[in-house]
């Protein structure tokens with residue numbers, strides 16, 4: 001009906017205004033995709049990075065939809081996180097499309113846990129999920145292969161560089177071999193994960209994609225890692241992200 005047109009025009013203009021405001025906001029706060037298979041600790045890591053740690057034990061349930069979290073920093077030094085859910089394969093692919101194709105992010109935190117992903121219980125069953133580390137490592141690699149392809153495609157498409165930080169988390173569970181494990185997730189390490197990183201870098205081009213590998217821990221099981229050490233890992237990760245985003 002003709003009478004409804006002015007209303008639509010007004011709401012259209014308001015919508016465009018809102019988009020412009022959002023656009024400015026987004027340019028100030030770089031966007032960061034957080035990827036990795038289910039149970040590696042993405043949600044808990046981002047809780048720490050946005051400064052809103054959840055009470056222990058509440059992060060148990062897997063997420064079905066993308067979590068969007070914002071870290072507001074001093075003088076515009078914030079980040080917008082998009083946590084790609086790991087549990088449901090169908091929603092995960094859609095979310096990967098969104099962060100790497102439809103609305104490409106500025107940087108990526110790819111989270112791995114050295115085969116210590118927490119198994120999700122199959123619906124209707126009780127008791128702890130059986131977790132086989134070899135199986136977890138194989139699934140981690142499979143997940144990384146899919147994600148690495150998407151990152152490469154995004155990096156070659158865009159004119160400006162993208163950054164990737166491989167976050168090797170849950171180091172409290174293998175505290176005496178952190179350096180070794182970090183090395184095994186690094187470019188040039190000769191491991192299957194490292195080989196895929198090398199391929200990714202070759203595809204994207206070193207100038208288009210910077211790659212870092214950093215240890216992390218967002219939860220403490222036992223006392224192999226002190227709270228101070230955990231905080232130091234998180235501070236180092238934040239500092240590197242700030243540097244990569246030109247925040248300092």
Ligand SMILES: Nc1nc2c(ncn2[C@@H]2O[C@H](COP(=O)(O)OP(=O)(O)OP(=O)(O)O)[C@@H](O)[C@H]2O)c(=O)[nH]1
Pocket residue numbers: 036037038039040041042043044045057059060061062063084085086087118169170171172173216217218219220221
């Ligand atoms: N020991 C230890 N456990 C951790 C650490 N980080 C996370 N966890 C535990 O690992 C489990 C899974 O963590 P989440 O953050 O829910 O995992 P996620 O990657 O978000 O999983 P999805 O949402 O299914 O993709 C939780 O029980 C956490 O408490 C860590 O650094 N050390």
Ligand SMILES: [Mg+2]
Pocket residue numbers: 042043044062063085086
């Ligand atoms: Mg989660």
